Amino acid sequence: MNVFRLTGDLSHLAAIIILLLKIWKSRSCAGISGKSQILFAVVFTTRYLDLLTSFISLYNTSMKLIYIGCAYATVYLIYVKFRATYDGNHDSFRVEFLVVPVGGLAVLINHNFSLMEILWTFSIYLESVAILPQLFMISKTGEAETITTHYLFCLGLYRALYLLNWIWRYYFEGFLDMIAIFAGLVQTVLYCDFFYLYVTKGGKDRKKVMLP
């Protein structure tokens, strides 16, 4: 555990909590892509199956449980509790265009051809592109609420911090996981356009961030 890994995890946790609280407090999931949230729930479920097979640390287990719990709670709020506020017409990204290629890639390129390992790889690849329905939705409506941009910033920052964590681990531990690094790079690059807008349009008078 190094400082980049820890701040990355906390940034990830902050993103998840921000989104959950935003929906809960405003009693609305307007502007939030339910499809992205379902993909994140799938990501956590397929990645954290090792909860059943191996114990790494109390920190590891509790964070996994929190991530999974929050992911399903978010999906529940969007599709059940506040379903009336869900903007399904603008959430029109075709997720099969992500899930099918990512599934194929996970079967082809993995560390070990076993079910658990393929599902782990699938989750890593899927996570890297799972935000696309959300970004697509924002570009379609042309705007995002400020709190939604904070969510996206924390979520993007988390994988960027993980990149620094992997550089650290390579130098100090000789640890190298090319699948995670490659997917992490893709994931971070997808946020770059958003990062730029978030920083340049930031400020006290900001109400909304427009995406091209």
Next chain:
Amino acid sequence: KADEAPHDEL
């Protein structure tokens, strides 16, 4: 090596 160790990251 990554393919032998459990995945200790989130």
